[in-house]
Amino acid sequence: xxxxxxxxxxxxxxxxxxxxxxxxxxxxxxxxxxxxxxxxxxxxxxxxxxxxxxxxxxxxxxxxxxxxxxxxxxxxxxxxxxxxxxxxxxxxxxxxxxxxxxxxxxxxxxxxxxxxxxxxxxxxxxxxxxxxxxxxxxxxxxxxxxxxxxxxxxxxxxxxxxxxxxxxxxxxxxxxxxxxxxxxxxxxxxxxxxxxxxxxxxxxxxxxxxxxxxxxxxxxxxxxxxxxxxxxxxxxxxxxxxxxxxxxxxxxxxxxxxxxxxxxxxxxxxxxxxxxxxxxxxxxxxxxxxx
Amino acid sequence: xxxxxxxxxxxxxxxxxxxxxxxxxxxxxxxxxxxxxxxxxxxxxxxxxxxxxxxxxxxxxxxxxxxxxxxxxxxxxxxxxxxxxxxxxxxxxxxxxxxxxxxxxxxxxxxxxxxxxxxxxxxxxxxxxxxxxxxxxxxxxxxxxxxxxxxxxxxxxxxxxxxxxxxxxxxxxxxxxxxxxxxxxxxxxxxxxxxxxxxxxxxxxxxxxxxxxxxxxxxxxxxxxxxxxxxxxxxxxxxxxxxxxxxxxxxxxxxxxxxxxxxxxxxxxxxxxxxxxxxxxxxxxxxxxxx
Numbered sequence: 001x002x003x004x005x006x007x008x009x010x011x012x013x014x015x016x017x018x019x020x021x022x023x024x025x026x027x028x029x030x031x032x033x034x035x036x037x038x039x040x041x042x043x044x045x046x047x048x049x050x051x052x053x054x055x056x057x058x059x060x061x062x063x064x065x066x067x068x069x070x071x072x073x074x075x076x077x078x079x080x081x082x083x084x085x086x087x088x089x090x091x092x093x094x095x096x097x098x099x100x101x102x103x104x105x106x107x108x109x110x111x112x113x114x115x116x117x118x119x120x121x122x123x124x125x126x127x128x129x130x131x132x133x134x135x136x137x138x139x140x141x142x143x144x145x146x147x148x149x150x151x152x153x154x155x156x157x158x159x160x161x162x163x164x165x166x167x168x169x170x171x172x173x174x175x176x177x178x179x180x181x182x183x184x185x186x187x188x189x190x191x192x193x194x195x196x197x198x199x200x201x202x203x204x205x206x207x208x209x210x211x212x213x214x215x216x217x218x219x220x221x222x223x224x225x226x227x228x229x230x231x232x233x234x235x236x237x238x239x240x241x242x243x244x245x246x247x248x249x250x251x252x253x254x255x256x257x258x259x260x261x262x263x264x265x266x267x268x269x270x271x272x273x274x275x276x277x278x279x280x281x282x283x284x285x286x287x288x289x290x291x
Numbered sequence: 292x293x294x295x296x297x298x299x300x301x302x303x304x305x306x307x308x309x310x311x312x313x314x315x316x317x318x319x320x321x322x323x324x325x326x327x328x329x330x331x332x333x334x335x336x337x338x339x340x341x342x343x344x345x346x347x348x349x350x351x352x353x354x355x356x357x358x359x360x361x362x363x364x365x366x367x368x369x370x371x372x373x374x375x376x377x378x379x380x381x382x383x384x385x386x387x388x389x390x391x392x393x394x395x396x397x398x399x400x401x402x403x404x405x406x407x408x409x410x411x412x413x414x415x416x417x418x419x420x421x422x423x424x425x426x427x428x429x430x431x432x433x434x435x436x437x438x439x440x441x442x443x444x445x446x447x448x449x450x451x452x453x454x455x456x457x458x459x460x461x462x463x464x465x466x467x468x469x470x471x472x473x474x475x476x477x478x479x480x481x482x483x484x485x486x487x488x489x490x491x492x493x494x495x496x497x498x499x500x501x502x503x504x505x506x507x508x509x510x511x512x513x514x515x516x517x518x519x520x521x522x523x524x525x526x527x528x529x530x531x532x533x534x535x536x537x538x539x540x541x542x543x544x545x546x547x548x549x550x551x552x553x554x555x556x557x558x559x560x561x562x563x564x565x566x567x568x569x570x571x572x573x574x575x576x577x578x579x580x581x582x
Contacts, residue, residue: 008490012385019382020399023458027402029426030414044424092311099304100297107308114319116571118519120540121560124547125325126318128336159318162311186296192303221407223522228548239409246413246526255417262410273405277398280405280466 034058034259041255057260061245065257067264069234070241075268077226077237078219081157085215086208088161093170093207094196098182108171115164119224127228130155151231160219166211173207174200210279217269238265326564329557336551347558357559360537363449367538368517370453375513376506379461383468384498397469401462408459412526415455416442419527442528445535452536455523460516464509471505472498504578511574515567539563 028048033041034057036050061067095101096108131148133139133155138146149155177200185195201208223239230236236244242265246258273280330347332340351357382400386393403411418426419441428438442448475498483493499506521540524530530537530545539559547556 012388013390016382016385016390016396020396023400023403023461026411026414026418026458027406029418030410033414033417042420042422042424044429046424046426046429088311088314091307095304095307095311099300099307101301101304104304107312111315114315114323116515116568117319117323118515118540118563118567120519120521120543121326121564121567122319122322123543124553124556124560125322125329127547128325128329128553129317129322158314162314162319164319167311186300192300193307196307217405221405223407223409223525224544239407242407242409242413243525258413259417262413266406266410269405269407270402273402274398277401280401 030259030262033256034263036256038254038256057257058264060257061261061264065241065245065248065261066233066236067238067241067261070236070238071264073235074220074237074239077153077156078216080153081160081219082212082215084157084161085163085166086212089163089166089211090170090201090204090208091196092162092167093172094174094200096167096171097174098177098179098200099192111164111167115168123224123228126159126225130159130229150229151235153235155229156226159225160222163215166215169211170204170207173204177203206279209276213272213276213279216272220269241265323564326557326560329554330561332554332557334553336553340554343554347555351555351558351562356534356537357542359534360539360542363534363536364518364538366449367453367456367520367536368514370450371456371517371520372510372513374453374457375460375464376509378457379464379509380468380502380506382461382465383472384494386465387469387472397462397466400465403459403461404463406459408522409526411459412455412523415451415458415523416527419451443532445533448528448532448536452520452523452527455527456517456520459523460513464513467509468502468505471502475501507574507577511570514570518563518567 032048032050035053035055036043037052037054037056040050092111096104096111127150131150132143133148134141134143136146136154137148137150137152139148140146149158181199182195185199186192190199221239222237223243226237226240227243230240233244242258242261245261329340331342331344333343333347334340386397386400390396420426421428421438421440421443423429423432423438425438425441427441432438439447441451479497479501480493483497488496518538519540520538521544524536524538524541525544528536530541540563543556543559543563546552546559
């Protein structure tokens with residue numbers, strides 16, 4: 001058409017490239033600094049490609065700062081928590097989508113309502129409930145005397161299992177599956193649980209994958225709850241370890257070491273994202289916009 | 292026969308929901324109720340809570356630190372949401388065009404979303420290092436802008452935190468807007484082009500009005516998220532300098548887990564819930580109106 005059309009195309013590309021650089025620059029810088037020896041952290045002018053390159057910071061973070069242990073803790077937490085989450089939430093979502101029972105709408109409203117509760121508003125009582133959990137961690141029947149589920153794996157995982165967001169997502173998904181399969185199975189004498197587990201669940205693979213990925217990342221990246229609930233340094237997750245590591249900056253940890261630790265803490269979620277990209281767009285589309 | 296099936300269906304629903312609701316009641320509903328209760332008490336985590344009525348609210352609302360925090364939170368939320376919507380909408384429009392490498396740019400732009408906030412907060416903190424070799428200062432010097440204190444400057448710290456927060460969610464909101472844009476049938480644009488509409492006319496008379504539901508959704512979810520910003524403040528500024536980046540979620544954490552003033556923190560938590568609920572209600576009313 002007109003010359004301005006090719007000009008506008010160039011402009012569009014320019015804007016997109018600039019924004020992309022802006023988005024990825026911090027990651028590149030993080031890796032770059034993590035590979036710098038301590039004398040070069042504040043070199044002027046700052047360089048993106050370190051010379052010399054050193055992996056010493058990663059060794060420091062992994063061994064001396066115990067990030068190898070934090071990595072293991074976080075993996076266990078994220079994987080176990082995700083398995084539990086998809087189990088409970090898929091079951092919950094299925095019930096609300098496909099089973100008929102009195103009070104169904106009210107109960108679903110309750111779940112939707114709690115979705116709107118900000119986490120920080122329940123953080124403190126959640127902590128207290130976990131601490132005063134009856135018959136756990138030295139507590140008596142009234143939850144007094146000990147530390148309850150504080151610093152325990154159960155205390156870390158249990159609060160995050162039921163999530164209104166994921167139950168909602170599963171419910172939306174299951175609603176779209178045909179009822180005929182269920183009715184046929186019922187007539188054949190199949191138990192409700194078998195219908196769920198052997199017929200509906202295999203059909204829910206996209207939703208399962210989406211929730212699994214989101215849940216895994218949520219748990220891997222979580223800071224506040226692990227920070228509050230874990231008191232034993234050996235039980236820390238990566239983000240908590242990272243937070244403590246920064247605190248040690250005044251006494252020892254330097255920027256290059258902190259950057260190496262940061263890279264360690266974010267590598268898995270970035271990898272999961274790069275390998276499973278399509279689930280992110282479908283997952284987001286499945287939720288708010290359709291309703 | 293039919294009612295027998297229905298009864299077994301109801302029984303299954305009941306059984307399946309028990310584990311979900313047990314967890315829900317323990318870890319979601321009771322903390323919510325306890326927050327309200329605690330807000331009327333004085334409690335340091337030891338002994339028992341003492342009932343003091345509305346004193347926490349009086350104390351908290353009259354306290355200059357809280358007032359500054361509430362102001363900061365509004366400042367932060369307004370800045371983040373406003374910049375977020377404009378930039379992600381613009382990016383979505385740009386990326387909606389058939390461009391080469393579109394998927395790659397979308398991936399890069401989405402990358403910050405999946406990274407843990409604390410880790411990226413650390414790299415941004417180093418990028419904002421006040422020394423001349425801080426990356427931001429170095430880049431600024433290439434444009435003739437002198438080195439700044441950034442996170443140590445009471446007027447610049449909050450804008451920096453806002454920038455990081457917008458950077459973090461840009462990709463997420465962009466994907467949502469993209470989905471919304473793709474829901475607009477191209478025939479509408481074609482008809483407008485036949486009538487001679489140019490880019491800006493199409494954008495303002497077609498795109499923006501038809502995107503209203505999506506924009507509302509992004510507005511509400513961004514606002515609710517902004518009220519809960521924590522990791523970036525924890526990692527970058529610890530609320531400073533001079534309380535200029537203290538926001539509500541961070542204050543709740545500090546009051547609760549550092550000062551051990553669980554009662555006051557709960558009062559703040561209740562205020563947080565009310566604000567968030569208010570926004571959620573606006574959204575629900577808006578969505579209900581559309582139907």
